[in-house]
Amino acid sequence: MSERQRLLLIEADPASRECVRRAALRLNFEVTEAESGLQGIGVFAPGLFRLVVTDLHLPDMGGLEVLRKIKQLAPESAVVVIASNSEVSDVVQALRLGASDYVLKPVEDAAVIEHALKRITESQALSRENREYREQLEARNRELHEHIEVLQRDQQAGRLLQQHLLPRTPYEYPGHIEAAYRLVPSLYLSGDFVDYGLFGERFIAFYLVDVSGHGVSSALVTALIKHSIMHLLREKPLFASLDAVPGDLLEILQLINRELLSTSLDKHASMFVGVIDSRARKLHYAVAGQVPMPALVTSSGAEWLPGKGRPLGLFERGDWQVLEASLPASWRLVACSDGVLELLQGDLLQREAKLLQSIDESRGDLDTLCAALHVDTCNDLPDDVTILTVRQD
Known part of the structure; x- marks a missing residue:
């Protein structure tokens, strides 16, 4: 990765949290950890974390509620949810609420985590490039429109002059x-x-x-x-x-x-x-x-x-x-x-x-x-x- 991004990890289970943390560090993420939903929401700030990994089963509040609050605060932030096999319906609901991906427990295979994180960061980079390209294109279109308006005014002046002659x-x-x-x-x-x-x-x-x-x-x-x-x-x-x-x-x-x-x-x-x-x-x-x-x-x-x-x-x-x-x-x-x-x-x-x-x-x-x-x-x-x-x- 060309620049270091910050990742917020909300996970109460130490083993799962450590596996995700190590995978994120290998991908050069700067990781901030939280052990509860309230702590994670308190730490989260729009623009600071472009990627959040949260468990759907937290000790103080539901992971779906954490996902909903994060999406309300920063719709552009990507969220990966961690769920057990018994929480498949919650996973479906999470995806409907805007989750980018999900990982099933037990979280033991770091390659699965890395693949999910890499896919999201690559997608974010592509979205950012597309957005910058659209902004550049819109700016050039505005400039072109301004040039056309100037040319039209010049042509109108030229036509009036020619008609006058x-x-x-x-x-x-x-x-x-x-x-x-x-x-x-x-x-x-x-x-x-x-x-x-x-x-x-x-x-x-x-x-x-x-x-x-x-x-x-x-x-x-x-x-x-x-x-x-x-x-x-x-x-x-x-x-x-x-x-x-x-x-x-x-x-x-x-x-x-x-x-x-x-x-x-x-x-x-x-x-x-x-x-x-x-x-x-x-x-x-x-x-x-x-x-x-x-x-x-x-x-x-x-x-x-x-x-x-x-x-x-x-x-x-x-x-x-x-x-x-x-x-x-x-x-x-x-x-x-x-x-x-x-x-x-x-x-x-x-x-x-x-x-x-x-x-x-x-x-x-x-x-x-x-x-x-x-x-x-x-x-x-x-x-x-x-x-x-x-x-x-």
Whole structure:
């Protein structure tokens, strides 16, 4: 035994008491002896004796009464009763009252005593280890619960911040041009982000970005992208003239590409950025790894816009191109993050075809398209889902 325990021995018979005492000493117990029930109860103290051996036949009181009082004082203390063959019914009653074991008289075989004491001490040690383990587990569970609460509060704060950074939806600009979006994160925070704004009286700029991964790290990158663009706006006027539009679009992509490459977050992003020239009825745009491509809906139906360019944050050069598309009097532009494709069945080409069909059938209307794709009712989204629409009727 690793530490010495105290044992209380209550036995009037000298021979039995000596046999038990020697067996307990061999097991390294510190033995306190009592020759009567009253003496044993008087000596006993909770926490002092983890093990008690008592005879059921004592000169002053019944051993069952001694057992009952000890269990009332210290339920965790183990009690071994000594009984004669004629006291079998008392043994049964003792076990019902909480006795851990019993030994029959005459007590002559020390091995029997040692076996009973060892079994009880081993059981107590195991119970103590289990209790300590449960206490440690409960403490760790409390710590984990506290950490989860902190994380939930942080995520709630992050979600509020991200929502605060997003533009109002829908929002109407001069010339009856309306921008709107639906953003549904797969987790509490989103790796998708959209923004739009009016530059001067002529240009309406917008973008949709989809950062790789999910959760907090991806959401932080969307905030970095928003901050980088706002910082660029403070340094120079963007989209101040028609001639500046292509260069400004490329500068935005180059800026974000540099920012992502300079971080150690191992993140990349796809992006669609565009400018509506309300005076000339033209769309100027560039794509960086965008899948699916944006779609333009006119009276002739829905068609994917052409274009190509590498994702942001992977290559020093993206080979991005600024393209143009003429706009009729009535049109709708739809851009989706790749999470939308996860709502459809089939391979990539089949999913893109089904998405274009849904865009065509909805005529590019945001609410109608979201209802057709079950964006708002789909449970357990595998990826962030974002749809950005710009329209003029």
